Amino acid sequence: MTSVEKGFDTVTARRRCLQYRRRILEISQQVTALHVAPAFSCLEMVDLIYHGLMRPSPKGLTCGFQDSFLMSKGHGCLSQYVLLEELGILDKKDLQDYCTPVGQLGAHPDFGVPGIEASTGSLGHGMGIATGMAYADRIKKDDRHVFVVLSDGELQEGSTWEAIMMAANLNLHNLVAFVDLNDFGGLARMSEGHPAFYPVLDKIRAFGWEAIEVNGHDAGAMYEGFMGRSRKLPFMIVGKTVKGKGVSFMEHVPIWHYRSPNKEEYAKALMELGEDSL
Amino acid sequence: MRNTFADVFYEAGKREKRLAVVVADISPAGSIQKFREDFPERFVNTGVSEQIMIGMCAGMALRGLRPFAYTIATFTLFRPFEFVRDDLCYQNLPVTVVGIGGGVTYSTLGGTHHAMEDVAVAGAIPNLSIIAPCDPAETKAATLWCVDQTRGPVYLRLGKAGEPNLTEQAGPWEFGKLRYLRKGHDVCIFSYGPIMKLALEVASFLEQKGQSVSLISAHTLKPLDREGIAAALTQHQRAVVIEECVPRGGLSGQVKEIASDERIDCRINAFTLKDEFIHCYGSHADLLSAHGLDLQTISSRLKVV
Ligand SMILES: Cc1ncc(C[n+]2csc(CCOP(=O)(O)OP(=O)(O)O)c2C)c(N)n1
Numbered sequence: 001m002t003s004v005e006k007g008f009d010t011v012t013a014r015r016r017c018l019q020y021r022r023r024i025l026e027i028s029q030q031v032t033a034l035h036v037a038p039a040f041s042c043l044e045m046v047d048l049i050y051h052g053l054m055r056p057s058p059k060g061l062t063c064g065f066q067d068s069f070l071m072s073k074g075h076g077c078l079s080q081y082v083l084l085e086e087l088g089i090l091d092k093k094d095l096q097d098y099c100t101p102v103g104q105l106g107a108h109p110d111f112g113v114p115g116i117e118a119s120t121g122s123l124g125h126g127m128g129i130a131t132g133m134a135y136a137d138r139i140k141k142d143d144r145h146v147f148v149v150l151s152d153g154e155l156q157e158g159s160t161w162e163a164i165m166m167a168a169n170l171n172l173h174n175l176v177a178f179v180d181l182n183d184f185g186g187l188a189r190m191s192e193g194h195p196a197f198y199p200v201l202d203k204i205r206a207f208g209w210e211a212i213e214v215n216g217h218d219a220g221a222m223y224e225g226f227m228g229r230s231r232k233l234p235f236m237i238v239g240k241t242v243k244g245k246g247v248s249f250m251e252h253v254p255i256w257h258y259r260s261p262n263k264e265e266y267a268k269a270l271m272e273l274g275e276d277s278l
Numbered sequence: 279m280r281n282t283f284a285d286v287f288y289e290a291g292k293r294e295k296r297l298a299v300v301v302a303d304i305s306p307a308g309s310i311q312k313f314r315e316d317f318p319e320r321f322v323n324t325g326v327s328e329q330i331m332i333g334m335c336a337g338m339a340l341r342g343l344r345p346f347a348y349t350i351a352t353f354t355l356f357r358p359f360e361f362v363r364d365d366l367c368y369q370n371l372p373v374t375v376v377g378i379g380g381g382v383t384y385s386t387l388g389g390t391h392h393a394m395e396d397v398a399v400a401g402a403i404p405n406l407s408i409i410a411p412c413d414p415a416e417t418k419a420a421t422l423w424c425v426d427q428t429r430g431p432v433y434l435r436l437g438k439a440g441e442p443n444l445t446e447q448a449g450p451w452e453f454g455k456l457r458y459l460r461k462g463h464d465v466c467i468f469s470y471g472p473i474m475k476l477a478l479e480v481a482s483f484l485e486q487k488g489q490s491v492s493l494i495s496a497h498t499l500k501p502l503d504r505e506g507i508a509a510a511l512t513q514h515q516r517a518v519v520i521e522e523c524v525p526r527g528g529l530s531g532q533v534k535e536i537a538s539d540e541r542i543d544c545r546i547n548a549f550t551l552k553d554e555f556i557h558c559y560g561s562h563a564d565l566l567s568a569h570g571l572d573l574q575t576i577s578s579r580l581k582v583v
Contacts, residue, residue, distance in 0.1 A: 031386070074390065099386040101560035101568075106388040110557060121390030122357065123326050153303060156325035185303040185325055194325050254305075 008052040008223040014278055016051070017043050020082040021246045021273050023095075027078065028260045031099050034107060037244035037256035039078035041216075042149050042180040045239055046071070046079045048219045049147045050087065053176070053226060063089045063115045067144050068133055070118050072126020073151035073180060074108040075258075080115070081105060089115040124157025126150060127177065131167045134175040134234075149178045153185040155200065161207065167234045168208025175234040176226065179204075180216060182243035186257055201238050209234050216241035247272055279436045279472070280378055282414035284309040286421040287346065291317055294425055296344040300324060302331040304349045304378070307439070328357040335373045336365035344372060344425065350384070351377030351393035355400060355433060366431040367405045373431050374424040380410065380435035380471060381522035382556060385565045389555045393435075398527025400433040401500050408499040409453070410435040412474035413444045416497055419451035427453075437472035444474055445495060454498045456506035462490030466514040468507070468529060470496045473522040473566065479573045480520065480580075487582045496529055507536050511544040518580065519548045522566065526553070549576050 024039055049069055057066035064087075071080045081098075084090040090105070090113075097103025104113050108121030118129050130148040137144045154160050167175050181200060183189050190197045204211040210230055214221040216239020229235045243257070244250030247269040261269055288309035291297045298320040299310060306314055306321075314321040324331045328349065335345040347354055354377040355362060366373050377396060384391040400408050409424070409432060411417040417436060424432050445451075448459045459474075465484055469477035474495060481491045494510060496503070511517055511533070519530040530548035537544055552569045559565075566572060570579075 033386075099559045101558055101564045103559065104557075106559040107386050108388040108390055110388055112557070119388075119390060121388055122352065153326040156303070156327045158327065158329060187301075187303050187305050187323055190325070193323060197325075 007227070008048070008219065010220040013044070013047055013051060013219045016086070017047055018273055018275070018278060020047070020079065020086075022270060023082045023085070024078045025261065025266055025269050025273075027095055027098055029266055030096070031260060033258050033260055034099070035075045035078065035258055036261070037250050038073065038076040038151070040245045040247070040250065041182045041241045041243045042073065042076050042178070043079045043245070044217045044219050045149055045178045045180065045222065046083055048222055049149070049178075050083045052219070052223050053145070053147060055145075063087075068117055068146045070120065070126045070130050070146070070148045071109050072120055072130070072148050072154060073123065074120030076149070076151070076180070077107075077109045080109065084115040123151065123154045124159040126154070127160045127163035127167075130175060130177070131163045131170070131172060134167065134172040135170055137174055138172065145174050145176055147176050147178070149180060152179060152181045152183065152190060152197070152200070155179065155197070156185070156194070164204065164207045164209065172234045173231050177234070177236045178216070178222075179236065179238045180241050181238055182241040184243045184252070184254065184257070188254065204236050204238065209236050211236040211238060213238040213240065215239065217245055279411065279414055279417045279441050280439045281308040282417045283307075283376065283421050283436060284313075286418050287425070288313045290422065290425040291320065294344065296342060297425060298322070298338060298343050298345045300331050300335050300338075300345055300347050302326060302328045302349045302353060306348075310348070328353045329361050332358040332361035332375070333365055336361075336369065336371055339371040339373050340369075346374045346376055346424070348376045349378065350391060351380045351396050351435065352391055355393070355396055359399070362406070362431070363403050367403045370405045370430040372428050374434050375431065376434045376436060378436050379438055381437075381473065382551070382565045383438050383472065383562055385562045386559045388559070389557065392556060394551050394556070395524045395527065396433070396435060397499055397521075397523045397529075401527055405430045407432045407501065408435065409433070409497055410471040410499060411497055412469070412471055412495050413441055415443050415445050416451055416495065420497065423453050435471060441472050442475065444478060448495070451497070454501050454503055456503045456510065457495040457497060459493040459495055460491065462492045464489045464491065464514060465516045465518060466492040466494060466510045467518045467520060468494050468496050468510075468533060469520040470499060470529065471522055473520060473571065476566070476571060476573065476576075477520045480518065480576050483573060483577050484580070484582060489582065499529060502532055504536055507533055508540045508542060511537050511540070511542040514544060517544050517546045519546065519550075520571070520576070521550050522571070523550055524553055525550045547580060549579075
């Protein structure tokens with residue numbers, strides 16, 4: 001059985017993600033620096049959340065969704081912006097005016113911008129906010145899921161673990177977190193500089209969550225994992241990813257954390273993101 | 279400023295073996311990378327963990343080392359605030375907390391990366407000295423002072439890279455003392471940090487209008503040179519403060535307080551960031567301008583004819 005039959009069309013999803021990558025690169029040509037590789041790393045997760053997991057809402061709670069999404073690794077927000085653009089929640093013009101005085105979008109998500117439910121950018125805040133939202137939904141008896149995307153760097157912040165523990169204490173099974181496990185922080189590989197960071201999955205489980213580890217670019221696997229969860233505990237998908245995924249010269253190369261490709265690099269990247277790369 | 283700091287720190291590290299740097303997942307600028315290669319044991323990257331960046335500095339200082347904590351200003355001061363207060367300041371340890379991108383330098387990164395209130399927040403903690411150099415030359419002098427000082431904790435507030443040198447003509451830099459970048463007798467302008475560039479433009483504007491202007495770098499915000507400020511206020515008819523900081527808790531209020539305490543009759547105009555978060559993006563100048571910190575707004579408000 002393919003994921004289409006189960007409810008998520010991974011073939012179309014791959015095509016969308018290709019378009020998003022091209023769009024992000026297009027935006028990169030307007031500014032001198034931006035976070036391309038961090039966005040490419042979590043793109044499949046963000047696409048899956050918006051297109052496969054968030055339930056549309058008749059009451060249109062948050063821009064037409066019943067559920068909530070927080071981009072805790074705020075610097076990866078280009079991945080969210082291109083989705084919000086595609087969904088019609090942001091305009092083309094909003095993205096054209098990225099990081100300029102006439103626009104409303106900056107390098108981190110800002111609460112109040114359509115589709116942005118919390119201001120993030122300082123790492124390690126999303127999990128606490130998500131826990132608070134999920135708890136409020138519970139006591140208000142609102143049927144909402146809270147989805148949150150975390151970076152592995154955020155798992156170095158104590159605050160993230162405080163919230164992880166609290167969410168388990170509160171048994172918040174309406175909370176679903178994704179970890180974008182690309183092994184990179186801003187500086188170097190975790191596996192080299194901080195080996196005690198691993199194993200991640202065991203730590204999450206030890207803190208009382210239900211958790212799985214899959215390929216974070218495999219939407220089908222993440223979708224199946226989500227559907228198969230017990231719905232009794234907060235749920236975490238640890239997605240192994242590649243920072244800069246999709247453009248060979250950006251993959252695993254730290255400088256692309258915060259750098260715009262020049263004209264030649266841009267052209268080369270687009271070549272790699274053609275239809276035949278699907 | 280960032281690169282000057284790194285160069286000076288690296289050179290100092292060669293002679294001062296107690297010097298160490300603890301960063302929280304920030305790529306070390308320029309020579310800090312060299313420092314890391316030459317003295318790997320004295321370079322620690324905690325990862326994205328600012329609280330232990332400060333905590334480890336405290337522990338290392340308690341063992342006699344001279345650690346510097348180094349990351350973006352908001353994450354060096356705000357994120358681990360109580361660790362700075364208890365571990366460093368309450369215990370009065372000689373640790374330098376380096377904040378890169380003080381003020382609103384990170385102008386496209388949004389409010390989470392703006393250190394609009396860094397000077398105000400740091401200034402409220404007992405024992406913590408604050409130094410905000412205005413250019414690479416002052417950064418060099420301030421960094422050297424931080425390396426050798428035994429006074430206690432310091433918040434060293436830097437801009438980013440590429441600032442011009444503005445103070446090469448001025449006299450020597452001295453901790454805790456105002457520094458005259460030029461000396462006149464009608465108007466004195468106080469400023470500190472990278473926004474000195476704008477203060478210089480205002481000075482030139484006033485000179486074009488026939489005023490004789492003193493331009494002063496108040497690089498040490500704590501302890502503040504109260505006598506120096508009182509003298510400047512006495513010697514000029516008018517004072518202007520230009521600072522990249524929220525209206526309360528920075529230099530402006532203290533200049534007015536000194537004038538009031540010392541009963542000095544001097545007209546004072548203060549230009550600061552507003553008591554409002556900034557939700558717009560663009561260049562550093564665009565953001566300052568959004569809060570009225572540009573030559574046009576300042577010159578029109580000074581109403582010089
Ligand atoms: C509290 C905090 N400290 C530091 C930073 C600066 N910073 C931005 S991104 C980043 C690390 C990037 O690594 P990771 O969080 O794993 O994200 P990814 O690799 O997915 O881009 C850092 C340290 C920040 N935004 N917030």
